[in-house]
Structure formats: C-alpha cells, structure tokens
Amino acid sequence: MVKLGRTEADFAKTHRGLINAFSEHLVKDGTLSRDLGRSLKRAEEMRLLADYDGDSVGTADAVTMVSDAKIFISAIEKLTI
DSSP, X not given: OTTTTOOGGGOOSSHHHHHHHHIIIIITTSSSOHHHHHHHXXXXXXXXXXXXXXXXXXXXXXXXXXXXXXXXXXHHHHHHO
C-alpha cells in the first residue's frame, strides 16, 4: 500500500482492520474489483470459523479459496509492477 501512496499510519493492526482498509482504499475507489474485496472477506470468514468455532473447511470451499487467492495475488502483483 506504500507504493499506492499509503503511509504507515494507514495500516491496520488487526485482520478485520486490514480488510476494512483494503476495501476503503482499494475497492471503493475502483482500484480493485468488488469481487476481490468479497473474496478476501470470505477467506477471513472461513479463517474465523476454523480458528474460533472449531469448524473445518470443506474441500470444495478450500479449493475455491485457493483459486480466489491466485486471482487475488495476480491482481495485487499488477498493482505493484
């Protein structure tokens, strides 16, 4: 985010804060798609279920998250080149 003009003060201190900052600074202004913002939010929701509720992530959900992660990484790489 520094390369995009964000300073250290803009960085969040929690996962939720980071996701909110991501949405505020990169999705709402159109830099990245809403789909990317939604996939990040879904990944966080699955992480919370697994970490705090003790639920396991199903194979289909895991495969979807890996696919979404590849798309996410590609989009971020394009911003940093």
